[in-house]
Amino acid sequence: MLELHQFELSQFSEKIRLILDYKGLEYKKIEVTPGIGQLELYKMSGQRQVPVLKDGDTVISDSTEIAFYLDRKYPDKPIIPVDVMQRAQCLIMEEWADESIGVKGRTAFVGALNQNSNFRTSMLPKEVPDFLKNILGAVPGDVLDFFGAGVGLGGDAVKFAQRGLKQDLEALTAIVQNQPYLLGDQPTLADLSVAALSILLKFPAGNYLDIPEYLKGKGIPGLGDNAEYAPFFEWRDRLYTDFRQQSGNNSKTKADDGSPMTIEID
Numbered sequence: 722m723l724e725l726h727q728f729e730l731s732q733f734s735e736k737i738r739l740i741l742d743y744k745g746l747e748y749k750k751i752e753v754t755p756g757i758g759q760l761e762l763y764k765m766s767g768q769r770q771v772p773v774l775k776d777g778d779t780v781i782s783d784s785t786e787i788a789f790y791l792d793r794k795y796p797d798k799p800i801i802p803v804d805v806m807q808r809a810q811c812l813i814m815e816e817w818a819d820e821s822i823g824v825k826g827r828t829a830f831v832g833a834l835n836q837n838s839n840f841r842t843s844m845l846p847k848e849v850p851d852f853l854k855n856i857l858g859a860v861p862g863d864v865l866d867f868f869g870a871g872v873g874l875g876g877d878a879v880k881f882a883q884r885g886l887k888q889d890l891e892a893l894t895a896i897v898q899n900q901p902y903l904l905g906d907q908p909t910l911a912d913l914s915v916a917a918l919s920i921l922l923k924f925p926a927g928n929y930l931d932i933p934e935y936l937k938g939k940g941i942p943g944l945g946d947n948a949e950y951a952p953f954f955e956w957r958d959r960l961y962t963d964f965r966q967q968s969g970n971n972s973k974t975k976a977d978d979g980s981p982m983t984i985e986i987d
Contacts, residue, residue, distance in 0.1 A: 727751065800910040832876070835879070890944065925938070
């Protein structure tokens with residue numbers, strides 16, 4: 722069976738999960754433990770980043786390379802068009818989605834945690850006492866931005882990411898309101914990439930991710946809850962309904978014992 726070495730909330734891991742589900746391939750998720758688990762991943766694949774796919778003796782890293790491999794090895798329900806122009810458009814859009822929605826979405830998500838105390842506390846399990854939520858919510862955003870700036874996640878980076886994402890979502894909303902998929906009448910790697918990479922902008926509402934119930938459907942303020950972008954997220958959720966398998970095991974989360982959920986983002 723295919724093995725997907727992943728972080729559950731990695732957008733790029735989700736990209737591969739969606740592709741695997743779209744193609745109807747059975748696979749086993751292997752959650753990589755930050756630190757020691759990444760050293761093991763390095764021994765297997767030569768790098769520490771997820772996702773990594775293992776198919777028998779074959780090991781593939783990088784979400785784009787995994788997508789190409791899956792389309793070659795398992796050609797049923799192809800995701801890369803044969804037509805030269807559509808193929809070119811698909812590959813350009815997939816690369817753009819990785820660098821824009823993927824990278825900027827991660828920055829905007831961390832920025833929302835830093836700058837919006839309500840969003841920050843809403844990500845905590847309901848079992849966390851109110852007094853602790855109040856303490857965490859009271860930490861000034863400027864303080865968190867100061868520390869975030871040291872790793873490229875400060876206030877200026879967040880503003881840049883949010884501005885770019887608003888432009889992206891406006892364009893994507895216009896496209897999906899006029900045709901069923903980004904490149905026409907059939908889903909491609911472009912659709913699956915854009916849909917999966919958007920999970921940090923707004924978590925899908927169904928049992929697609931192994932996250933606590935209270936996080937499902939929650940989004941970044943100003944992006945995930947903006948009515949102007951609702952058609953895009955409705956389109957994204959339709960793709961999930963049509964192609965993504967629901968896990969049905971979301972009860973097995975780190976938050977179930979009342980402790981805070983660790984969010985690992987590669």
